[in-house]
Amino acid sequence: MSLLHLLKRHGLHPKKGLGQNFLHDEQIARQIVAAAIPFAPARFVEIGPGVGSLTLPLLEAVQQLTVIEQDATLLPLLRQRCAGVGSLQIEHADALTFPFRQWAAEQGGPLVIVANLPYNISSPLLFHLLQQGDAIRAMILMFQKEVAERIAAAPASKAYGTLSVHCQLWMAVSPLLAVPPTAFYPVPKVDSAVICLQRRAAPLAMVKQPYHFQQTVKAAFGQRRKTLHNALKVITEQSLAWLQAAGIDPQRRGETLSVAELAHLANHWPLVAEDEAEISAIIPSIED
Numbered sequence: 001m002s003l004l005h006l007l008k009r010h011g012l013h014p015k016k017g018l019g020q021n022f023l024h025d026e027q028i029a030r031q032i033v034a035a036a037i038p039f040a041p042a043r044f045v046e047i048g049p050g051v052g053s054l055t056l057p058l059l060e061a062v063q064q065l066t067v068i069e070q071d072a073t074l075l076p077l078l079r080q081r082c083a084g085v086g087s088l089q090i091e092h093a094d095a096l097t098f099p100f101r102q103w104a105a106e107q108g109g110p111l112v113i114v115a116n117l118p119y120n121i122s123s124p125l126l127f128h129l130l131q132q133g134d135a136i137r138a139m140i141l142m143f144q145k146e147v148a149e150r151i152a153a154a155p156a157s158k159a160y161g162t163l164s165v166h167c168q169l170w171m172a173v174s175p176l177l178a179v180p181p182t183a184f185y186p187v188p189k190v191d192s193a194v195i196c197l198q199r200r201a202a203p204l205a206m207v208k209q210p211y212h213f214q215q216t217v218k219a220a221f222g223q224r225r226k227t228l229h230n231a232l233k234v235i236t237e238q239s240l241a242w243l244q245a246a247g248i249d250p251q252r253r254g255e256t257l258s259v260a261e262l263a264h265l266a267n268h269w270p271l272v273a274e275d276e277a278e279i280s281a282i283i284p285s286i287e288d
Contacts, residue, residue, distance in 0.1 A: 003185050006051060010077045014186055018071055019118025023053045023142075025183035028194075032114065033057045035176050035196055036140045039112045043104065047095045047115035047125070050074060052081040058114060059086045066107075068095050096125055104135035110199075113139040119188070122147055123163065130166060139171075139197040142179060148193035155258050161221050166214075168259050169204050171197040205263035216266035220254030227251050235270070242270045 003024040007013060014020040023029060032054060036044065040062060049055040049067040051074060059065045063086040069075060072092055082088045091098070104111050113136055117125060122143050129136060143151070146159075152173045153159035167173060179192040207213045219234050229250035232239035243250045246268040248261065257265070 003051065003053070006077070012051070012073060012077065015071065019120040020050060020071070021116075021118075021184040021186060021188050022050045023116050023183060024185055025179075026053075026057075028177070028179055028183050029054045029057050031177055032140055032142070032194055033061050035194070036112055036114050036138075037061055039138045039198075042112040042137055043107050043109050044112050044114065045100075047113060048118060049078055050116070052078050054114065054116060055088075056081055056085065059088055063087065065089070066091060068093050068098055070094050096121060096128055100129065100132040101135040104132070109135050110137040111135060112137055113141070115139075116142040119144045119147075119190070126151075126163075127166070130170065134199060137199055140176070140194065141197065142192050142194045145178070145191040145193045148175065148195050151195060151197075156256050160255050162217050165217050165221075165259050165262055167197060169207070169213075169263070170200055172200055173197055203263075205260040206267070207263050208267045209269065212269040213263060213266040216269070217254075217262055220257065220262065220265075222254075224253065224255055227253060228257075238270055242268060245270075 003022060007022075014022060036058065044058065044062045044065050046055055046058060046065060046067045049069055055065065055067055055078065059082055065086065066089040067078065068091045069078065070093065075090055075092060078090060079088070100111065100113075103109075113129060126141070129139060147163070149159045150161060150163045151167045152175055153161070153164045174196040176194040176196055179194060181187045181189065181191060183192070215235060216232075219232050220228060222234065223231050227250060228243055228248065229239055231254055232242060236242060240250055243265070246265045248257070248265055254262075
């Protein structure tokens with residue numbers, strides 16, 4: 001049965017406010033499942049299953065699956081499509097606030113997250129997932145192509161930024177496949193891409209104080225055209241001394257620093273830095 005026929009039969013339609021673009025390309029769904037299977041045995045979780053185009057082949061492969069869906073109107077369709085196929089647990093919840101760490105502990109985690117993420121919440125949801133620590137073993141996620149490129153970007157590239165740094169600190173990022181707009185209904189105006197994020201056994205670099213690292217990265221990328229000497233002044237007027245103590249050229253720009261160099265800089269956080277509350281208010285959002 002076609003996706004349009006399925007939606008019509010159940011009296012459903014995509015909700016623009018929830019960023020719903022339903023995947024209907026079966027070949028792409030199978031490729032995503034194939035990328036997730038090597039992480040078994042694990043607790044598999046799908047975020048935003050929608051009408052179950054990815055849910056059904058994933059459940060057939062792993063036999064036990066939890067889905068997190070905010071739209072209650074889709075739940076009867078999901079139950080019907082997956083009836084008699086493995087064990088499906090449905091959590092009617094908002095993934096942006098879902099306690100993945102606590103839930104993984106209760107379920108005997110770690111988790112493997114699979115998702116076709118709504119474009120409008122992809123970055124904040126990714127940061128929420130990154131904050132769950134070792135409760136998540138791996139994530140196979142679909143993003144807007146430009147966001148996927150930012151996540152996987154290397155230093156000194158145009159796409160490299162705070163998203164790249166925070167993801168790569170704890171996750172090994174591997175691009176998997178490109179997805180055309182025609183794979184979805186309704187058809188979005190942008191291309192998509194699937195990437196794999198696998199948690200590292202140890203971070204890419206040692207970070208002494210997570211807050212200092214977060215603020216250093218935000219400041220370094222806050223005004224990309226500025227040299228580090230000037231960009232870091234939102235944290236302290238003694239930015240030159242800070243950079244010299246870390247052994248980093250003050251004339252470099254934030255986008256040229258590797259994850260390890262940014263961690264090294266943050267680990268030399270100046271004792272004379274301004275009040276933390278003031279820094280948080282001045283420095284741009286973590287999502288660049």
